[in-house]
Amino acid sequence: MPSFRVHGGAASVRHHLDGEAAKETLSGTLCDAVKTGIDGVFQELADRAKRNAEEDCASLLAEAKVAASELTAVAKEEASSLLRQAQEARAAAGEETAEMKTEIQRERRAIEHEKAAMKKAHTFQTNKIILDVGGHKFATSRQTLTSIPDTYFASLFSGRFELAPDAEGAYFIDRDGEHFRHILNFLRDPRSFKLSSDLSEGQKDELAVEAAFYIMLDHMMPFHVQERVGQALLQRACLAGTKCKLQTAMAQSRVLTFDIGSTTPFLSDEFQDLRFVITDRAINESPVWAAKGGKWFMYRDMRGHMMISDDTACIAGSHKGYLYNTMKTAFPSFSSVAPTDLPSNKWKSNAYTTLKSQYASAKRAVPGDLWVLVPDIRITTVYGLDDGDPAMVAALQQLAKLA
Secondary structure, eight states, rough: OOOOOHHHHHHHHHHHHHHHHHHHHHHHHHHHHHHHHHHHHHHHHHHHHHHHHHHHHHHHHHHHHHHHHHHHHHHHHHHHHHHHHHHHHHHHHHHHHHHHHHHHHHHHHHHHHHHHHHHHHEEEHHHHEEEEETEEEEEEEHHTTTTTTTTHHHHSSSSSSSSOTTSSSEEESSSOOSHHHHHHHHHHTTTTTTTTTTOOOHEEEHHHHHHHHOOHOOOOOHHHHHHHHHHHHHHHHHHHHHHHHHHHHHHHHOOOOEEEESSSSTTTTTTTTEEEEEEEEEETTTOOOOETTSOEEEEEOOSSOOOEOOHHHHTOOOSSSSSSOOOOOSSSSSSSOGGGGGGTTOOOOOOOTHHHHTTSSSSOSSTTSOOOOHHHOEEEEEEEEOOTTTHHHHHHHHHHHOO
Protein backbone atom coordinates (compact mmCIF):
# COMPACT_ATOMS: atom_id res chain seq x y z
CA MET A 1 0.00 0.00 0.00
CA PRO A 2 1.55 3.26 -1.08
CA SER A 3 2.30 5.88 1.36
CA PHE A 4 1.90 9.63 0.98
CA ARG A 5 3.62 12.35 2.65
CA VAL A 6 1.39 14.27 4.84
CA HIS A 7 2.49 17.74 3.99
CA GLY A 8 2.93 17.21 0.27
CA GLY A 9 -0.19 15.15 -0.02
CA ALA A 10 -2.46 17.67 1.69
CA ALA A 11 -1.34 20.40 -0.61
CA SER A 12 -1.91 18.23 -3.58
CA VAL A 13 -5.36 17.41 -2.34
CA ARG A 14 -6.14 21.04 -1.81
CA HIS A 15 -4.87 21.84 -5.24
CA HIS A 16 -6.99 19.09 -6.62
CA LEU A 17 -10.03 20.27 -4.73
CA ASP A 18 -9.49 23.89 -5.83
CA GLY A 19 -9.34 22.78 -9.46
CA GLU A 20 -12.57 20.90 -9.13
CA ALA A 21 -14.21 23.94 -7.60
CA ALA A 22 -12.90 26.15 -10.36
CA LYS A 23 -14.19 23.69 -12.87
CA GLU A 24 -17.56 23.73 -11.25
CA THR A 25 -17.52 27.52 -11.07
CA LEU A 26 -16.46 27.79 -14.68
CA SER A 27 -19.02 25.24 -15.67
CA GLY A 28 -21.71 27.16 -13.79
CA THR A 29 -20.56 30.40 -15.35
CA LEU A 30 -20.56 28.83 -18.77
CA CYS A 31 -24.00 27.39 -18.14
CA ASP A 32 -25.26 30.72 -16.97
CA ALA A 33 -23.72 32.41 -19.96
CA VAL A 34 -25.14 29.85 -22.30
CA LYS A 35 -28.50 30.07 -20.60
CA THR A 36 -28.40 33.83 -20.73
CA GLY A 37 -27.41 33.73 -24.36
CA ILE A 38 -30.10 31.24 -25.13
CA ASP A 39 -32.62 33.28 -23.17
CA GLY A 40 -31.51 36.36 -25.08
CA VAL A 41 -31.81 34.54 -28.34
CA PHE A 42 -35.23 33.25 -27.40
CA GLN A 43 -36.26 36.73 -26.18
CA GLU A 44 -35.03 38.27 -29.42
CA LEU A 45 -36.84 35.59 -31.37
CA ALA A 46 -39.95 36.20 -29.26
CA ASP A 47 -39.68 39.97 -29.76
CA ARG A 48 -39.12 39.47 -33.45
CA ALA A 49 -42.04 37.08 -33.61
CA LYS A 50 -44.18 39.61 -31.70
CA ARG A 51 -43.16 42.41 -34.05
CA ASN A 52 -43.82 40.22 -37.05
CA ALA A 53 -47.17 39.21 -35.59
CA GLU A 54 -48.08 42.84 -34.95
CA GLU A 55 -46.99 43.81 -38.45
CA ASP A 56 -48.91 40.86 -39.85
CA CYS A 57 -51.94 41.83 -37.79
CA ALA A 58 -51.74 45.45 -38.95
CA SER A 59 -51.35 44.31 -42.53
CA LEU A 60 -54.20 41.87 -42.18
CA LEU A 61 -56.30 44.55 -40.47
CA ALA A 62 -55.58 47.01 -43.28
CA GLU A 63 -56.41 44.40 -45.86
CA ALA A 64 -59.56 43.54 -43.93
CA LYS A 65 -60.54 47.22 -43.82
CA VAL A 66 -60.00 47.57 -47.56
CA ALA A 67 -61.97 44.42 -48.21
CA ALA A 68 -64.73 45.57 -45.84
CA SER A 69 -64.85 48.96 -47.57
CA GLU A 70 -65.08 47.29 -50.96
CA LEU A 71 -67.77 44.94 -49.70
CA THR A 72 -69.66 47.88 -48.16
CA ALA A 73 -69.53 49.82 -51.44
CA VAL A 74 -70.72 46.77 -53.34
CA ALA A 75 -73.46 46.19 -50.77
CA LYS A 76 -74.55 49.82 -50.97
CA GLU A 77 -74.62 49.71 -54.74
CA GLU A 78 -76.61 46.48 -54.68
CA ALA A 79 -78.94 47.95 -52.05
CA SER A 80 -79.45 51.09 -54.17
CA SER A 81 -80.10 48.95 -57.20
CA LEU A 82 -82.61 46.86 -55.26
CA LEU A 83 -84.25 50.04 -53.92
CA ARG A 84 -84.53 51.46 -57.43
CA GLN A 85 -85.97 48.22 -58.67
CA ALA A 86 -88.44 48.20 -55.75
CA GLN A 87 -89.42 51.82 -56.45
CA GLU A 88 -89.82 51.11 -60.14
CA ALA A 89 -91.86 48.04 -59.34
CA ARG A 90 -93.97 50.04 -56.87
CA ALA A 91 -94.47 52.83 -59.44
CA ALA A 92 -95.40 50.32 -62.09
CA ALA A 93 -97.77 48.66 -59.66
CA GLY A 94 -99.20 52.08 -58.77
CA GLU A 95 -99.71 52.95 -62.43
CA GLU A 96 -101.28 49.58 -63.03
CA THR A 97 -103.49 50.06 -59.96
CA ALA A 98 -104.45 53.58 -61.13
CA GLU A 99 -105.26 52.25 -64.58
CA MET A 100 -107.32 49.49 -63.03
CA LYS A 101 -109.14 52.02 -60.83
CA THR A 102 -109.76 54.27 -63.83
CA GLU A 103 -111.04 51.35 -65.82
CA ILE A 104 -113.26 50.25 -62.95
CA GLN A 105 -114.60 53.79 -62.56
CA ARG A 106 -115.17 54.01 -66.30
CA GLU A 107 -117.03 50.72 -66.29
CA ARG A 108 -118.99 51.81 -63.22
CA ARG A 109 -119.97 55.09 -64.90
CA ALA A 110 -120.97 53.21 -68.01
CA ILE A 111 -123.09 50.86 -65.92
CA GLU A 112 -124.65 53.77 -64.03
CA HIS A 113 -125.29 55.58 -67.30
CA GLU A 114 -126.87 52.47 -68.75
CA LYS A 115 -128.99 52.03 -65.62
CA ALA A 116 -130.06 55.67 -65.77
CA ALA A 117 -130.92 55.31 -69.45
CA MET A 118 -132.91 52.16 -68.75
CA LYS A 119 -134.65 53.86 -65.84
CA LYS A 120 -135.41 56.87 -68.02
CA ALA A 121 -136.76 54.61 -70.75
CA HIS A 122 -138.84 52.74 -68.21
CA THR A 123 -140.11 55.99 -66.74
CA PHE A 124 -140.98 57.24 -70.21
CA GLN A 125 -142.87 54.06 -70.97
CA THR A 126 -144.77 54.11 -67.69
CA ASN A 127 -145.34 57.90 -67.67
CA LYS A 128 -145.83 58.58 -71.35
CA ILE A 129 -147.79 61.75 -72.07
CA ILE A 130 -149.27 62.89 -75.36
CA LEU A 131 -149.62 66.65 -75.83
CA ASP A 132 -151.77 68.30 -78.47
CA VAL A 133 -150.35 71.80 -78.84
CA GLY A 134 -152.45 73.79 -81.31
CA GLY A 135 -153.11 70.66 -83.37
CA HIS A 136 -149.51 69.36 -83.27
CA LYS A 137 -149.04 66.07 -81.40
CA PHE A 138 -145.97 65.51 -79.19
CA ALA A 139 -145.05 62.39 -77.22
CA THR A 140 -142.96 62.90 -74.11
CA SER A 141 -142.86 61.89 -70.44
CA ARG A 142 -144.03 63.38 -67.20
CA GLN A 143 -140.42 63.35 -66.00
CA THR A 144 -139.29 65.51 -68.95
CA LEU A 145 -142.14 67.99 -68.60
CA THR A 146 -141.54 68.48 -64.87
CA SER A 147 -137.73 68.44 -64.97
CA ILE A 148 -137.48 72.21 -64.39
CA PRO A 149 -139.30 73.48 -61.29
CA ASP A 150 -141.66 76.47 -61.22
CA THR A 151 -142.65 76.21 -64.87
CA TYR A 152 -146.05 75.82 -66.51
CA PHE A 153 -145.68 72.05 -66.88
CA ALA A 154 -144.21 71.54 -63.41
CA SER A 155 -147.37 73.12 -62.05
CA LEU A 156 -149.74 71.45 -64.52
CA PHE A 157 -148.51 67.91 -63.75
CA SER A 158 -147.81 68.47 -60.07
CA GLY A 159 -150.87 66.42 -59.09
CA ARG A 160 -152.66 69.45 -57.66
CA PHE A 161 -154.98 69.63 -60.64
CA GLU A 162 -157.39 67.07 -62.02
CA LEU A 163 -156.48 66.54 -65.67
CA ALA A 164 -158.55 64.70 -68.22
CA PRO A 165 -157.06 63.69 -71.60
CA ASP A 166 -159.21 63.69 -74.73
CA ALA A 167 -160.57 60.60 -76.43
CA GLU A 168 -157.16 59.91 -77.98
CA GLY A 169 -155.42 60.18 -74.64
CA ALA A 170 -153.81 63.56 -75.39
CA TYR A 171 -153.74 66.71 -73.26
CA PHE A 172 -154.71 69.75 -75.29
CA ILE A 173 -152.87 73.09 -74.96
CA ASP A 174 -154.16 75.99 -77.01
CA ARG A 175 -150.83 77.49 -78.03
CA ASP A 176 -148.67 77.76 -81.14
CA GLY A 177 -147.52 74.25 -82.02
CA GLU A 178 -144.91 75.42 -84.56
CA HIS A 179 -142.50 76.61 -81.87
CA PHE A 180 -143.32 74.03 -79.23
CA ARG A 181 -140.64 71.63 -80.50
CA HIS A 182 -138.01 74.10 -79.26
CA ILE A 183 -139.68 74.19 -75.85
CA LEU A 184 -139.74 70.39 -75.65
CA ASN A 185 -136.18 69.98 -76.94
CA PHE A 186 -134.97 72.36 -74.23
CA LEU A 187 -136.78 70.36 -71.55
CA ARG A 188 -135.22 67.16 -72.83
CA ASP A 189 -131.63 68.44 -72.67
CA PRO A 190 -131.25 71.95 -71.19
CA ARG A 191 -127.46 71.87 -70.98
CA SER A 192 -126.78 71.27 -74.66
CA PHE A 193 -129.78 73.13 -76.06
CA LYS A 194 -129.04 75.82 -78.64
CA LEU A 195 -131.44 77.78 -80.79
CA SER A 196 -131.09 77.12 -84.48
CA SER A 197 -129.16 79.83 -86.32
CA ASP A 198 -131.80 79.59 -89.07
CA LEU A 199 -134.37 81.31 -86.86
CA SER A 200 -135.10 84.87 -87.91
CA GLU A 201 -135.35 87.69 -85.39
CA GLY A 202 -139.13 87.58 -85.81
CA GLN A 203 -139.24 83.85 -85.12
CA LYS A 204 -137.08 84.35 -82.03
CA ASP A 205 -139.56 86.95 -80.79
CA GLU A 206 -142.45 84.52 -81.40
CA LEU A 207 -140.56 81.78 -79.55
CA ALA A 208 -139.86 84.19 -76.69
CA VAL A 209 -143.62 84.79 -76.34
CA GLU A 210 -144.23 81.04 -76.14
CA ALA A 211 -141.35 80.51 -73.70
CA ALA A 212 -142.72 83.29 -71.51
CA PHE A 213 -146.15 81.59 -71.48
CA TYR A 214 -144.60 78.35 -70.26
CA ILE A 215 -142.56 80.36 -67.67
CA MET A 216 -139.36 79.25 -69.34
CA LEU A 217 -138.06 82.41 -71.01
CA ASP A 218 -135.32 82.99 -68.42
CA HIS A 219 -134.22 79.38 -68.84
CA MET A 220 -134.28 79.17 -72.63
CA MET A 221 -133.46 82.73 -73.69
CA PRO A 222 -132.07 84.45 -70.57
CA PHE A 223 -130.88 87.60 -72.37
CA HIS A 224 -133.58 87.93 -75.02
CA VAL A 225 -135.21 91.00 -73.47
CA GLN A 226 -131.84 92.70 -73.01
CA GLU A 227 -130.87 91.90 -76.61
CA ARG A 228 -133.97 93.71 -77.85
CA VAL A 229 -133.15 96.74 -75.68
CA GLY A 230 -129.60 96.87 -77.04
CA GLN A 231 -130.78 96.50 -80.60
CA ALA A 232 -133.31 99.32 -80.06
CA LEU A 233 -130.49 101.55 -78.76
CA LEU A 234 -128.46 100.87 -81.89
CA GLN A 235 -131.39 101.45 -84.20
CA ARG A 236 -132.15 104.83 -82.60
CA ALA A 237 -128.49 105.78 -82.83
CA CYS A 238 -128.47 104.88 -86.52
CA LEU A 239 -131.48 107.12 -87.03
CA ALA A 240 -129.73 109.98 -85.18
CA GLY A 241 -126.73 109.40 -87.42
CA THR A 242 -124.11 111.13 -85.25
CA LYS A 243 -120.77 109.64 -84.35
CA CYS A 244 -121.31 110.36 -80.65
CA LYS A 245 -124.71 108.65 -80.54
CA LEU A 246 -123.44 105.62 -82.43
CA GLN A 247 -120.39 105.17 -80.21
CA THR A 248 -122.47 105.55 -77.06
CA ALA A 249 -125.14 103.07 -78.18
CA MET A 250 -122.49 100.56 -79.23
CA ALA A 251 -120.71 100.82 -75.88
CA GLN A 252 -123.96 100.43 -73.95
CA SER A 253 -125.28 97.52 -75.99
CA ARG A 254 -122.04 95.62 -75.35
CA VAL A 255 -122.79 95.76 -71.61
CA LEU A 256 -126.39 94.55 -71.40
CA THR A 257 -125.75 92.56 -68.23
CA PHE A 258 -122.91 93.07 -65.76
CA ASP A 259 -121.77 92.29 -62.21
CA ILE A 260 -120.44 94.97 -59.88
CA GLY A 261 -118.57 94.74 -56.59
CA SER A 262 -115.56 95.96 -54.67
CA THR A 263 -112.27 94.11 -55.06
CA THR A 264 -111.87 94.31 -51.26
CA PRO A 265 -114.32 93.59 -48.41
CA PHE A 266 -115.63 97.16 -48.36
CA LEU A 267 -119.24 97.20 -49.53
CA SER A 268 -122.06 95.70 -47.49
CA ASP A 269 -123.35 92.32 -48.59
CA GLU A 270 -126.40 93.94 -50.18
CA PHE A 271 -124.24 95.83 -52.66
CA GLN A 272 -121.41 93.37 -53.15
CA ASP A 273 -121.61 91.28 -56.33
CA LEU A 274 -124.83 92.83 -57.63
CA ARG A 275 -125.98 91.78 -61.09
CA PHE A 276 -127.56 94.48 -63.25
CA VAL A 277 -129.49 94.09 -66.51
CA ILE A 278 -130.36 96.85 -68.93
CA THR A 279 -133.99 97.93 -69.13
CA ASP A 280 -136.02 99.81 -71.73
CA ARG A 281 -136.19 102.81 -69.39
CA ALA A 282 -134.05 105.92 -69.91
CA ILE A 283 -133.16 108.72 -67.45
CA ASN A 284 -131.25 111.84 -68.47
CA GLU A 285 -130.58 110.43 -71.96
CA SER A 286 -129.06 107.22 -70.59
CA PRO A 287 -130.43 103.70 -70.12
CA VAL A 288 -131.37 102.40 -66.69
CA TRP A 289 -129.86 99.13 -65.45
CA ALA A 290 -131.86 97.25 -62.82
CA ALA A 291 -130.29 94.97 -60.21
CA LYS A 292 -131.65 91.49 -59.70
CA GLY A 293 -134.59 91.73 -57.35
CA GLY A 294 -135.69 95.14 -58.64
CA LYS A 295 -134.63 97.11 -55.55
CA TRP A 296 -131.59 98.95 -56.90
CA PHE A 297 -131.00 100.77 -60.18
CA MET A 298 -128.02 102.32 -61.93
CA TYR A 299 -128.84 105.48 -63.88
CA ARG A 300 -127.35 108.81 -64.95
CA ASP A 301 -128.33 111.43 -62.39
CA MET A 302 -129.07 115.10 -63.04
CA ARG A 303 -125.43 116.05 -62.39
CA GLY A 304 -124.11 113.61 -64.96
CA HIS A 305 -122.87 110.95 -62.53
CA MET A 306 -123.72 107.26 -62.78
CA MET A 307 -125.66 106.62 -59.58
CA ILE A 308 -126.96 103.52 -57.80
CA SER A 309 -130.11 104.17 -55.82
CA ASP A 310 -133.68 102.97 -55.29
CA ASP A 311 -136.53 103.30 -57.76
CA THR A 312 -137.89 106.54 -56.30
CA ALA A 313 -134.60 108.38 -56.80
CA CYS A 314 -134.17 106.73 -60.21
CA ILE A 315 -137.51 108.01 -61.49
CA ALA A 316 -136.56 111.54 -60.48
CA GLY A 317 -133.01 111.21 -61.79
CA SER A 318 -131.89 112.30 -58.32
CA HIS A 319 -128.29 112.62 -57.20
CA LYS A 320 -129.30 111.42 -53.72
CA GLY A 321 -128.27 107.80 -53.94
CA TYR A 322 -126.03 105.31 -52.21
CA LEU A 323 -123.11 104.63 -54.54
CA TYR A 324 -121.91 106.72 -57.46
CA ASN A 325 -118.99 107.32 -59.80
CA THR A 326 -117.42 110.76 -59.67
CA MET A 327 -116.68 110.85 -63.40
CA LYS A 328 -118.89 113.60 -64.80
CA THR A 329 -119.78 114.08 -68.45
CA ALA A 330 -121.59 117.16 -69.69
CA PHE A 331 -124.91 116.99 -71.55
CA PRO A 332 -125.82 116.41 -74.25
CA SER A 333 -122.69 115.46 -76.14
CA PHE A 334 -121.27 112.74 -73.87
CA SER A 335 -119.01 110.20 -75.51
CA SER A 336 -120.08 107.16 -73.52
CA VAL A 337 -121.81 106.25 -70.28
CA ALA A 338 -121.43 102.47 -70.45
CA PRO A 339 -120.79 101.04 -66.98
CA THR A 340 -117.50 99.49 -68.08
CA ASP A 341 -116.21 102.95 -69.11
CA LEU A 342 -116.42 104.26 -65.53
CA PRO A 343 -113.05 104.65 -63.73
CA SER A 344 -112.70 101.87 -61.17
CA ASN A 345 -111.04 104.16 -58.58
CA LYS A 346 -113.57 107.03 -58.75
CA TRP A 347 -116.43 105.59 -56.73
CA LYS A 348 -117.97 106.93 -53.52
CA SER A 349 -120.38 105.32 -51.09
CA ASN A 350 -122.24 106.36 -47.96
CA ALA A 351 -122.69 104.68 -44.59
CA TYR A 352 -125.60 102.54 -45.80
CA THR A 353 -123.57 101.05 -48.62
CA THR A 354 -120.29 100.65 -46.74
CA LEU A 355 -119.44 98.02 -44.16
CA LYS A 356 -119.63 99.59 -40.69
CA SER A 357 -116.16 98.34 -39.86
CA GLN A 358 -114.78 100.18 -42.88
CA TYR A 359 -116.81 103.37 -42.88
CA ALA A 360 -115.27 105.10 -39.87
CA SER A 361 -111.67 104.75 -41.10
CA ALA A 362 -112.39 105.11 -44.82
CA LYS A 363 -110.74 107.90 -46.77
CA ARG A 364 -112.87 110.93 -47.55
CA ALA A 365 -112.34 113.36 -50.40
CA VAL A 366 -113.40 116.18 -48.08
CA PRO A 367 -112.87 115.96 -44.28
CA GLY A 368 -116.15 115.30 -42.51
CA ASP A 369 -117.90 114.32 -45.76
CA LEU A 370 -120.57 111.63 -45.52
CA TRP A 371 -119.28 110.09 -48.75
CA VAL A 372 -116.20 107.88 -48.54
CA LEU A 373 -113.91 106.71 -51.32
CA VAL A 374 -114.40 103.08 -52.29
CA PRO A 375 -111.41 100.89 -53.19
CA ASP A 376 -111.37 99.72 -56.79
CA ILE A 377 -114.79 98.70 -58.06
CA ARG A 378 -114.82 95.89 -60.61
CA ILE A 379 -117.50 95.79 -63.29
CA THR A 380 -117.58 92.53 -65.22
CA THR A 381 -119.61 92.14 -68.39
CA VAL A 382 -121.83 89.08 -68.29
CA TYR A 383 -123.56 89.50 -71.63
CA GLY A 384 -123.72 91.99 -74.48
CA LEU A 385 -124.25 92.15 -78.21
CA ASP A 386 -121.29 91.10 -80.29
CA ASP A 387 -120.16 92.52 -83.62
CA GLY A 388 -122.07 89.81 -85.46
CA ASP A 389 -125.48 91.00 -84.28
CA PRO A 390 -127.43 92.50 -87.23
CA ALA A 391 -128.10 95.78 -85.39
CA MET A 392 -124.43 96.04 -84.38
CA VAL A 393 -123.32 95.35 -87.96
CA ALA A 394 -125.54 98.18 -89.23
CA ALA A 395 -124.19 100.58 -86.58
CA LEU A 396 -120.57 99.65 -87.36
CA GLN A 397 -121.14 100.23 -91.07
CA GLN A 398 -122.71 103.62 -90.46
CA LEU A 399 -119.93 104.62 -88.07
CA ALA A 400 -117.33 103.63 -90.68
CA LYS A 401 -118.93 106.01 -93.15
CA LEU A 402 -118.56 108.87 -90.64
CA ALA A 403 -114.89 108.23 -90.03
